[in-house]
Amino acid sequence: MMDTEPPYTTDVDRDQRAREYETLHNRLYGVRLGLTVLLVAVYLLSGSSAELATGLQARFGAHWWWTNAVYLLVTFFAFAALLFPLSWYGDYHLEHRYGLSNQNLNGWLADYIKSMVIELLLGTAFFSVIYALLHFSPHWWWLWATGVYVLLSVVLSALWPVWIMPLFHSFEELKESELTAAMRRFVEAAGLQVVGVYRWGLEEKSETANAALTGLGRTRRIILSDTMLDNYDREEIIAVLAHEAGHYKHGDMWRLMAIGTVLAAAGFYLADVVLHALVDHFGFAGVAEIGAFPIFIFALLVFSVISMPLGNAYSRRREYAADAYAVQATGSAEPLVSALTKLADQNLADKEPAAWIEFLLHSHPSIARRIQRARGEKTD
Numbered sequence: 001m002m003d004t005e006p007p008y009t010t011d012v013d014r015d016q017r018a019r020e021y022e023t024l025h026n027r028l029y030g031v032r033l034g035l036t037v038l039l040v041a042v043y044l045l046s047g048s049s050a051e052l053a054t055g056l057q058a059r060f061g062a063h064w065w066w067t068n069a070v071y072l073l074v075t076f077f078a079f080a081a082l083l084f085p086l087s088w089y090g091d092y093h094l095e096h097r098y099g100l101s102n103q104n105l106n107g108w109l110a111d112y113i114k115s116m117v118i119e120l121l122l123g124t125a126f127f128s129v130i131y132a133l134l135h136f137s138p139h140w141w142w143l144w145a146t147g148v149y150v151l152l153s154v155v156l157s158a159l160w161p162v163w164i165m166p167l168f169h170s171f172e173e174l175k176e177s178e179l180t181a182a183m184r185r186f187v188e189a190a191g192l193q194v195v196g197v198y199r200w201g202l203e204e205k206s207e208t209a210n211a212a213l214t215g216l217g218r219t220r221r222i223i224l225s226d227t228m229l230d231n232y233d234r235e236e237i238i239a240v241l242a243h244e245a246g247h248y249k250h251g252d253m254w255r256l257m258a259i260g261t262v263l264a265a266a267g268f269y270l271a272d273v274v275l276h277a278l279v280d281h282f283g284f285a286g287v288a289e290i291g292a293f294p295i296f297i298f299a300l301l302v303f304s305v306i307s308m309p310l311g312n313a314y315s316r317r318r319e320y321a322a323d324a325y326a327v328q329a330t331g332s333a334e335p336l337v338s339a340l341t342k343l344a345d346q347n348l349a350d351k352e353p354a355a356w357i358e359f360l361l362h363s364h365p366s367i368a369r370r371i372q373r374a375r376g377e378k379t380d
């Protein structure tokens, strides 16, 4: 494999830029959350939500299913439109300002519209089913809703790499080579007989590198970005692959799904309590009234802010475990350390974010902590 100089350097300037980039993204997260809560409050308190629901009820009459679906579609579309400037700023402007994207505005807009259509349709379908459950089972709907959530998670996980991801990037199974033979040995050592390793075409749009274990059952696969395959050393690529194989070996997709299920049940239960407590106060006839949707969303937003650190804490533990597996499988911490350092530099990851930021927002431990752990310098 050719060893070319990477298009970035490990330097103080780059670390400084990474810290700025991290700070801007954290602020953006806060602004987006605050603005969303504000919009939800205005939607409810101004009576716009009730007005839209009443208007649709007059049109669709007994066909409440249609009232709900159209209400949801219009609502999600309006929120996406109002939050569009933040999407543009975070996903296009900042990415270009920090040299992480080489996609032009038209290309970005096409991708944005594609993902928005997918999100609007999925969101409308999901909450239409939830509101049907609220209609038929106003006290136990949250339990059924958890079941629907699990089903949707499983189906989406299985379909994501074959239906959704190819809409945005090209994927190609790696051709047989000395590297893939070496990869296969590591994958099989993790107890995984058949798994495809795919070249993930990021280069066309992005300057960043990434790798992941995706899919479920027959669609399960390890994907490695072209930006990594072409620029990282063989040992580094093997170390990243071994980390992903570690996630498989440990059943991390199922573990995270189990945690997600518990959190979903708790979130829907909280929404149930809040809806029953507040619908009367705001003049709605019952919990299944679609006009009360802002109350539902408000409860879910509050719950997600509380529960995200829990989910993230668990995810970070799984990352450490996958790192430990990679170190043990490759027999050394150094290839992983080297790959993590390169990834952080290339993707402008802040190597040592503030501990409270990591606690609240990060699903992955900071690179500094991962390196310390991998080298056995810290074992807490």
Ligand SMILES: [Zn+2]
Binding pocket: 243, 244, 247, 319, 322
């Ligand atoms: Zn991982």
